[in-house]
Amino acid sequence: MTAQATTKALAPQGPWYKNITKEKVNRFLMGSKEKEGFIKMFVIYALLICIGFIYIYPILYMVSKSFMSLDDLLDSSISWIPSTLNISNYLQAASSMDFWKSFLQSVIIAGLPTLCNVVSCSLIGYGLARFDFPGKKIVLAIIIFTFVLPSQITMIPTYVMYSNLKILGTLWAFVIPSLLGMGINAPIFILIFYQFFKQVPKVLIEAAQIDGAGYFKSFLQISLPSATPALITVTLFSFVWYWNESYLTEMYVHGVLTSSGWTTLVIQLDNFASNFSSYATTATNAATNLNESISMAGTMLSILPLLIMYFILQRYFVESIDRTGITGE
Amino acid sequence: MSDLKVSAESKALKKQEKKIKKKIKPGRLAQREAITGVIFIIPWLIGACVFLAYPLITSFYYSLNNIRITPIGKNFNFVGYGNYTEILLADADFPTQLIDYLTSTIISVPVIVVFALIIAIMLNEKIKFRGFFRMIFFIPVIIVSGPILGMLTSQGAGSITAIDTQSITGAIQSFLPMALAEPISELFENMVMILWYSGVQILIFLSGLQKIDRSMYEAAQIDGGSGWECFWKITLPTIKPLILLNCVYTIVFISNNDQNEIIELIKASMFSGIQEKGYGYASAMAWMYSLVVLLLVGLFGALFLAKKDVYEKQVKKAKRQMKKEAREVRKIERRSARNEKKIERNRAKGKYKTYDGSGDY
16 A cells, blocks of 8 residues: 555656656756766757768769769759769760879879888988987977978979979979978978887887897887888878879979870869860860869869778778877977 | 085085086997987988078079079079069069968968867767768868869859858948958858868867866866866867967968969969069069968967966966076075185184184184
């Protein structure tokens, strides 16, 4: 009898919503110690989704436009989803950009300097992090200064120097600076390696040296393997930055006034309109005039390799920054 | 009298210190390590000479000359600062472009950095699909490059059609002076592109935020601090150096971006066939541009380095106090040494006749 009474008193009276007390609502909306409030989470998700949409809006726009045929473009009732999956835009853009040749050359132009960058920057970063010598602070200060200094100021004499050395329009114009630690954004990479090698315990290296390893061997076999995250980061970023560089590539490798034969997808995209018109006049099959869809397809083609690489390796990209101390504390 | 003792003791201490210092003079191992370190950075040293020092000096020399390229070689014609005055006074594009660049950078850098900070803080919360969101916000880093951005903006993908930018710019232009309204409305028109510039900055902030000790927040919460207070008193001071870093990074990025019209201008004048222009003229442009960029970086740096927080202020105060005390001690030492000499001298003269050798007189 008494047990029944207590259960009755505890059991909810009337409809379900009577059970919702003010405190419960408050806790649900504003959160408690254990759980975040609904309002806060809602605002965060809403903002993230909205801004995320803005972020990928240009890409979505590009994808949707690139598949549209001319009729779809002119049809005002079609704004996002094309009526037919039109691949001819891509075919035309690819042949006007000479896709495979420029793709291969892009890989070479971005890949070789990247390799040199990794080698030279890791050596320099190790030298700065591991050893003490007079003037080290000055060297670090100059490295930071070179990062801030716009490349335009050294560009003209370097251009003249390259043309005197007859390496203008060859790959050497990119390889030599990156071998000497002066490649594109090399200061950042040096600082990443510097940061990373400083974290390697000195005891390890000393132990190796007692066991008979020389300076270089202890660098190669002990420090370098423990710096794998830094190696991955530098490789990825260097590749991406060289791939996307069009100003210096055009100056040094592609040539401004006369083309040297070297070209990259990004440069092809830069000259897309003129390339396409020359393609359209020489093409035997019926080539349409340049329209939005074709140029969007061209843009898509030039970023597609990077996008694919990013989706495969995105874990490394995103995690790399956490682990390498790119923040430069 | 006690002064005398102190001075004697301090002298002994100083001697000891000197001895220790002599002992820890760099030995042969340290010397060898230093040499190895220099060997490791030799590539950079060569690179710095060939690709930094030499071009810097040469480009300055170029900027003072009028260079004409003849079949025999380059023809230098020294004009002093003539190139600079010509650019500032007679060039049609450069000064206006430079001012445009300055205003747009000064406005967009805070926008980008604040935006990156907000996104980073949101991504740092405990949310689901964190990896997915991070992936999205990192895409721009991969594909941002001059021609692609140019293509996108020319096709109208740079502004969001959902937001009525026209009305916003109209509203801004109605109550702000033209010089200010123009860059701000430009900002709204290219909103997507501005957001796209903040990919790396978000990641830098994110990694900084993750390194903050959680227990600090817990302690603050126990003391009754709200989330808002925690942000201003814990998060912001901790990541302050990162804010400066991001400002510098943003400035450098905007300055070296192909979308920047000034660097196109420099390239165009470098290869233009007009007699007055050419390498010298372009070098002068590059020097002016670089000085402006460095000034801008310095400005932001001064803004963030000038204000130090309370702890640093206290440390500084304590250090100053210690220095003052040390100076005082030295003064006393000097005085006592003087007195000692005086006594010595007087004693030599035989003034203290009652001196009995026990140390008292």
